Amino acid sequence: MGANTAIAPELAAADKTKIDAIVKKFKDRQGSLLGILEETQKQNKHSYLAEDVLSYISFKTGVPLTRIYSVVTFYSFFNLKPQGKHNIIVCRGTACHTKGSKSLLDDVAVLMGGEKELEGGEPSFTTADNEFTVRTVACFGQCALAPVVAIDGVIYSNVTSLQLRKLVSKISKGRN
């Protein structure tokens, strides 16, 4: 497409090398943009795509920046902000909702001090110390087990408020 600018955006050399290798790996593959973005996010320490990283990917692939931004804001998988070491995902699909997932989400928000952020309509927040990211999904496809919460990739079913507090305190040991 070539709708990027000719001037290379500023980015640390190490990051450039990483992205160069990823772009090369996906070269000439159909639908490569999603793969490139996924791989780049995976290789990032905080699991996110920074603004200058997106600019550089646009520069290397020739995909317009607006297209890339459109894609990363469409898929909730992509993060535009640094993510915490641990992640807690509360399902907010219909089945989980009827089984009380809203109060689970509120509990986590209070535990992590992020009530304000969720009130503002944001679907996720990360604690100031970058330890935890709390977010929601529309459905895990585990409706029979509702309500469902995923912590660091492990899905917990029929979660109660008490159980959730225990799980959270386990991973937040030593944190004030």
Place this chain on the structure above:
Amino acid sequence: METKNLLNVKINGISYKVPKGSTILKACKEAGVDVPTLCFMEEVSQNASCGICVVEVKGGKSLIRSCITEVFENMEISTNSIKVREARKMNLELILANHPNDCLNCLRNQNCELQTMAANMGIKEGRFVRTKPMDLIDSSSLSITRDPNKCILCKRCVNVCANTQTVYAIDIINRGLKSKVAPYMDKGIGNVACTNCGQCALVCPTGAITEVDNTSEVWNDLQNTDKVVLVQTAPAIRVAIGEAMGMDEGALVTGKMVSALRKMGFNKVFDTNFTADLTIMEEGHELIKRLTKGGTLPMITSCSPGWIKFVEHFFPDQVDHLSSCKSPQQMFGALAKTYYAEKMHIDPRKISVVSIMPCTAKKYEAKRPEMMGGYDYWKAKMNLGEDDKFYDIDHVLTTRELARMFKEAGINFAGLPEEEFDSPLGASTGAAVIFGATGGVMEAAVRTAYEVVVGKPLPSLDLKVVRGFEGIKEAELDLNGTKVRVAVAHTLKNARTLLEQIEKGESPYHFIEVMTCPGGCLGGGGQPIPTTWAIRQKRADSIYAEDRNKGLRKSHENPEVQTLYSEFLKEPLGHLSHELLHTEYTKRGYFV
């Protein structure tokens, strides 16, 4: 047409033969049956997002969007059943739920497709409440204002920006209820690589994208008795302002326009055509110099400010190909505040120059920091300080804004007498008026360059090969044995093709004309809405008619331009020309 390429269809019970491969919408249109559309726009967008064009097809499970569905043999279409009408109305009501009810203070009042659709569908009440949060208005640009609240997500703007212009300044971001049209990271359209061409505003069905309205600033200057307010009108205004004032499409109204501007209170009514002729003198000599003495070739025209910003953003290494000439608008401003001020003994700080342009990008161009030729000229002579700084052009109005001012002033446009432009910045030749159509600058340049180099006039002044709406046109000229290859492109997509050739070192051309907008300035982003290809053609016809009817048709024959050189500039590409009429370009990244 051969019958094997025709299909039998029934539309509302009547049999028709329609070409294979047509959409239902097109087939209905050709059969004379109107199907209402909202998001659809011929040659721009078929996003199928609004659901207004639905029709019923016998045997179909649900209603079908006619804009994207092709007809098949023996298809039975119903465009007007109760089911269809109710669905259309419901779809429209759902769109209206998230559209503010502020038609009375919207720039598109009475010229809005959504408003018209609501009237046609007989919408009497707003049954549904708004579900989207209100968003901020994007006023980061000097050219374009975006009000996302009025957007109906038809994607016409996204498509015209991506497909016609290959600029990709905006796209849909987020998902579901939060979906909206935005630039990268929602930074504001004035902060990203946007060329300000305004084609998005021209295709927007509502008031979600409009020109920045500068009419109140102009009213203020007109009321200020300390100001000498000069106005210049671009070549493409005289074939478009009539339309906006209720006359026929493409009506040629030069004399009425001059008369109306005088009635508004402008002290002098001048013509950008004057500096279009001057541009030919400067640019023609620049081309001859580059051809004979060496210089970057191909040379590319620099009149179209959207194009300039496009090169600066996307091809910064190629800026040397651009002619160093300022655009006719800027040449006019620089001369008004130097030559004219001096000649008439007016303090240049008291002069206000208003441009009437078919263009939103001109608003940005006028405020480029380098466009202060007048100030630089007087700085030492008048001992001016930083506080005295003034731009060469004070205000830029689009055709649409001018029409609003005419209406506000109660001017009965169609009934006005024809009047002449003022002197000495008002005379022009036929070569200048054709600047308004794609290919016009090339044709005008050739008329003069041929005569300068060969020493006798072109055998025929009508250079038909560079006229018309083909995307890229080319021609070869024999200038005293030297073969000169020229090309003409309109829309940035076509311009990009020629630039990529240059980048690869494969360009066979010596001189290229580029106009940002489809059809050239007559199809500019500031022109009356709608601007369709049929309307563009009518405007072009009027432009070439004006050229034919002019006594003088070659720029170097313009008597006032000749006087300007003898009294002031001395010679093309001379010292003063360099100071006032030529400029430099900026290599930009994505965000500059």
